[in-house]
Amino acid sequence: MKPDCKFCKMKSPAAELLKPDEIDTLEQNCAQVKFSKGETIFREGTFATNIVYLRLGLVKIHMKGPIGEKILRLNKAPAYLGLPTTFGDRVNHYSATAITESEVCFISLDAFKNFIYSNGNFAYEIIMDLCRTELADFQRFTNLSQKQLPGRIAELLLCFSNHLFKSNAFELPLSITELANFVSASRESVSRQFSELSRLGIIELTHDKKLTILRKDMLDKISANG
């Protein structure tokens, strides 16, 4: 689909810093594509030939591990998907899959590189983006590796509630099986944790995945205690 970058309301902070003629160039080197739930946006092992920008929707970033698929993080629009995998190597080291209906801009790598070369503010903003993302990842890795399961699940639910959906009630964006691989645990153990949290009246979870946090204070405590 032909994009309209000039008047796009979902421009990245970096793209906001592009000059008019650069925006024109962007527009000519950008393809906007819709993805339905479950569709692959880019796949591990294929060539990374475009910068991928999530304009709308929710996406999971995941990679093959020794045991199976590992979800590394969720990305909510607006966000660049996989700058590291595009710049870090010729080949993608991880995959991106739409969790909800999503809109994605594929930007020519050459055009994007030229922005970095020619527009220092743009380059600086991209660097800031990479750095902030990596800090958040470190934090999550550290917590994931030191907390045990109840703490990891509590933390995940708080993250969904506080950052992703900004609400105490939301629909679980992932299946139990996916949640399990996100928090590095078995499906059965995660299922049991949810049962336990429901039994204790800390959350309410309906058959159709609508989750309500009833006692955020308790979740905070469980998350903090590991």
Next chain:
Amino acid sequence: MKPDCKFCKMKSPAAELLKPDEIDTLEQNCAQVKFSKGETIFREGTFATNIVYLRLGLVKIHMKGPIGEKILRLNKAPAYLGLPTTFGDRVNHYSATAITESEVCFISLDAFKNFIYSNGNFAYEIIMDLCRTELADFQRFTNLSQKQLPGRIAELLLCFSNHLFKSNAFELPLSITELANFVSASRESVSRQFSELSRLGIIELTHDKKLTILRKDMLDKISANG
């Protein structure tokens, strides 16, 4: 100590791209400092006021977790230490501590920013550096979260041997306790794993931490099997 950036043999790939006048600026905005084993280079929670570049030596990057200290990675010179923690926030999110005698350049943040603004090749190289580092971190994290202890230890030893020291024989750069926190396990369990690997004749480990890999093929197998 007054640095001599112009003729420095340990310049980063990015700094190699600076123009002569920029190198002069770098030289005027750079302080070179030596650290002994165990000394803190920068600490989590303090203000990140400088770009930190490791010219010589070996450094651990670590952060406080819910349980205790978590080692995130080892950095061997030459490498930027903590670009993410410098650009990502005003305050350091993690610490850097010298593992061996090290030499570090502290570069003024403003000067560094100006290089990004004015020199696109420099900016691009920094972006590449950030991306490659993050890819490696993802890979390590996925392995860490899916393999069990024997696999994690085997992988770590192979990493030391293949990348860090490029030799089958080396001195363990970390104490058993530190190794344990690196691979997210208890000190006792790690100690037992080393005993077991020695018993099986896969490694030889002397009282003074000199380690020799006798059966790399076996380590590869253990690492691959998780």
Next chain:
DNA sequence: ATGTAGATGTGATATAAATCACATTTTTAT
């Protein structure tokens, strides 16, 4: 509607690894 495949809940059991408890060794300080 009916069947089939995939996702989920839950009890029973197995197991990896933590924890506890201590002896020993090594390092550091005085």
Next chain:
DNA sequence: ATAAAAATGTGATTTATATCACATCTACAT
């Protein structure tokens, strides 16, 4: 040199979580 502190090795025990086994349940295709 000697004491104190820290790091390490190893057996016994406990514990969190994986695995196994199966019963639902849900979704989708025919």
